[in-house]
Amino acid sequence: MLLIKRATIVAPQSKHHLKTRDILIKDGKINAIKAKIETTKSTQTVDAGGAFASIGWMDVGARSGDPGYEHREDLDSLKSAAAAGGFTALATMPNTNPPVHSKSEVNYLTASNGKSLVDIYPLGAISVNCKGEEITELYDMHEHGAVGFTDGKALQHAGLLQRALLYVKSFDGLVMNHPNDLTLSKDGQMHEGVVSSSLGMKGVPEISETLMLQRDLTLLDYTDSKLHVNNISSAESLKLIAAAKKAGQSVTCSVPAMNLALNDEALSTFNVQVKVKPVLRKEKDRKALIKGLKNQQISFVSSNHQPLELEAKAVEFPRAEFGSIGLETCFATVNTALEGSLDATEVHQLFAINPRTVLGIALPKLEEGEEANITIFSLKEEWTFGPGHIRSKSQNTPFLGTKFTGKALGTVLRDQHYLDF
Secondary structure (H helix, E strand, O other): OEEEEEEEEOOOOOOOOOOEEEEEEEOOEEEEEEOOOOOOOOOEEEEOOOOEEEEOEEEEEEOOOOOOOOOOOOHHHHHHHHHHOOEEEEEEOOOOOOOOOOHHHHHHHHOOOOOOOOEEEEOEOOEHHHOOOOEOOHHHHHHOOOOOEOOOOOOOOHHHHHHHHHHHHHHOOOEEEOOOOHHHHOOOOEEOOHHHHHHOOOEEOOHHHHHHHHHHHHHHHHHOOEEEEOOOOOHHHHHHHHHHHHOOOEEEEEEEHHHHHOOHHHHOOOOHHHOOOOOOOOHHHHHHHHHHHHOOOOOEEEOOEOOOOHHHHOOOHHHOOOOEOOOOOHHHHHHHHOOOOOOHHHHHHHHHHHHHHHHOOOOOOOOOOOEOEEEEEEEEEEEEOOHHHOOOOOOOOOOOOOEEEEEEEEEEEOOEEEEOO
């Protein structure tokens, strides 16, 4: 049994909302939530000290190296990194080897669910081998647990995207795409602007994102389907999505945590750890994305977790691969970037409710008798991110030595838990 003392419950529909309570977990279920529960010798007891407890958080879009790239990340290290970041659920990208493009890979990823700290909800590939050519058996993957469909990169083939949008309507499925027209951004290293020009680097223009986004929204209107725009990076993209929503289209969007915290000036020293996709854009874009998050135009934040081996980053800037790990620092990055303007209920909405709502996943409940699925977090704790906080196999992060405000303190999923307080 596990007894969490003095946790401030975040559950807007509950009578316990924003009240300090003890939570007793027995046999993987919430046995009791009371103002005070007595400790027994057989019970493991931890004191949350008033920290918040909400239903477990979910990240959408983390990349696993398993199968095929286990030297970067395996399922155990991925789940460990997720738990350290406060997540009890992950919707993972399909770009593995083999890709998640059939029911076999979906079943492989979900096989350990129910027995570990984190449940995985696979995103299935739209095209065979993620090549953007031949459509996969979307319905078959959906029936075996795939919660959405994406190639994990920008789908260049408009006809294929149209067919996918039409196909998923039969089972109320979701298509996800990251807009990036490669005919405009090929070989680009960073945002096209003053900084890229001063460094002599080929840029990724904003229009490479907005042009494809306009295409995707046009196809969405034509098919009357559902689309999630994954990882937007610009103010103009946000305007296009807002207009589509106003017109009644079923579209949602997300933003990477790093794009809320940093702009393209972070690359002025050729720091390969901030060479990411989508690229970091201008300060006005960063501020617009923060505003979009606050006014709920953006549904949720993604960790954009992309583990890479040392050899992929410890090279000259143009040769370095794009990507950074992000699960361990996602919440802290967001809370710090927003300068403490998020309250506990907004955090609960952004990290626990909205990702599941977008993907059509049933919400856990923080109530007596329910399966334990809990994240414990602090909005005020100040801490410095160091190598000892990394649970991923990979170390590619720009945040080592960064002082954050706000921290994920622990997770409980059924009879498993990770506690850092």
